[in-house]
Amino acid sequence: MDKGKALIAKLKDVGREAGMLGLHGLVVVLSAGIAWSLPNIARQFLTFWSRVEHEQVLLLAMEVCVALCLIAVSSYLWQAFQDRRQAVMARGAGLISFFSSHNPVADRAIRRLKQEQSLGRTVLAIGVTGHGTVIDDKAEIHALLETCLEAKLILLNPFSEEAVRRAQSLSHLDVTPARLRDELVETISLIKRLRAAGKVIRLKLYSDRPHVRMIILGDYLWLQHYHTGLDVRWMPEYVFQHKVDHHGLYTLFYQYFTKRWENQDIPEYDFQTNELVYRTRNGSELRREPFGLDQAESHEERDLAAAEPYL
Missing domain, CATH: 1.20.5 (Single alpha-helices involved in coiled-coils or other helix-helix interfaces)
Structure with missing residues (x-):
């Protein structure tokens, strides 16, 4: 597999060099043709002007x-x-790419760049349920979590009032608060499987209004904003790169994620006890609250059992 990738990369380099040589040759031929035809063009112009x-x-x-x-x-x-x-x-400002709407070519380029940046790095992400970026086979973070060194995710608490408002603001009839809870259940199930395989993944759940969907990988940052009544998948996507002089917006958004992660009002999800853990800035535990995800999981299991005769 590695040899095949190396061969493909080598062929691409050879093709790129051949294309540059061909371009240089075309410029030389055009220059020679223009120089050779200038006297004839001048005579034709003088004849035309005399008429x-x-x-x-x-x-x-x-x-x-x-x-x-x-x-x-x-x-x-x-x-x-x-x-x-x-x-x-x-x-x-550090803006290196902008995608007004997704297309297959842009999606492949984005996915390839994210996979290159995720190898041996820490993945930082903020979203709503993580379903569109984690669960789907073509999801943005699905493959990244398998190659990253560590992951910190901040998702929306589906039992919060803002989750209900977010679901109600969308025009899709199938997007409901219950749907958001089911999607978070699937996301947590996948994270549990990855943690069982040895991955270091932490999850926090916020309860205020979602503003941005953001993924930080190394020196690159992908950003989309949540607009009332619109699906985030159809919103523009901006790509920022870290600048050495810290003049770009990458530093601003990175600090935004850090502030959110260190916020004492945003609890961390305990995968062992299914509880929300509130901690101080130094990491000491303040209190625990039951999350109530077991009830959502039981609802999902009953729905699957009821649907089995029709599958």
């Missing part, structure tokens, strides 16, 4: 065409200048 220099209508038409071309070129150069200014500002 039309006394044609007033044709001259006026040529002036209008030249003016339109100058307007188009100047507008293009001004727009290019503006785009370059915005690109410089975006790079200064």
Whole structure:
């Protein structure tokens, strides 16, 4: 498997070098062709000008065409200048990619970059239930949790009032508070299997309004925002990169995650006892509260049992 990947990478490098050589050769051929044809072009232009220099209508038409071309070129150069200014500002903020909507090509590029960054690193993520990023076979974090060194997840408490508001704000009829609880049950079940295999994964559950879905892997950060009434999967996705001078927004969002993780009002889920554990900043335990996930799991088991005759 590794040899095959190495061969593919080597072939890509050879193809890239061949493409650069071909481009350089094409530029040389075009330059030689233009230089060879310049005398002929000059003679043709002088002949054409001697014929039309006394044609007033044709001259006026040529002036209008030249003016339109100058307007188009100047507008293009001004727009290019503006785009370059915005690109410089975006790079200064650490923004390296922007995806207005997902497509198969962008999804593959995003998934490949995340897998490269997750190897031997710590995965930091904030979301709602984690179902769309963890459970699905094409999920963003599913493969990352298998290759990462450690994972810290902050998800929405499905029993909170904000979870009910979030479900009610969406136009999908199948998105209900019960659906959010079932999705969190599946996410926790997967995390338990990974923890049993030796992975270090911690989970905290917040109860306030969800604002962003964020994944931090090494020097890269993926960000989407939760909009009222809209599915986050169709929201724009921004990719930020860590800058050495700390001028980019990567540092801001990283600090946001750290503040959320260290918030004493956000309890940690105990996978052994199914309880929410509140801790102080130094890690000492303050109190425990039952989470009530067993009831949701029992509901899920009854639904599966009732559906078995129809499967």
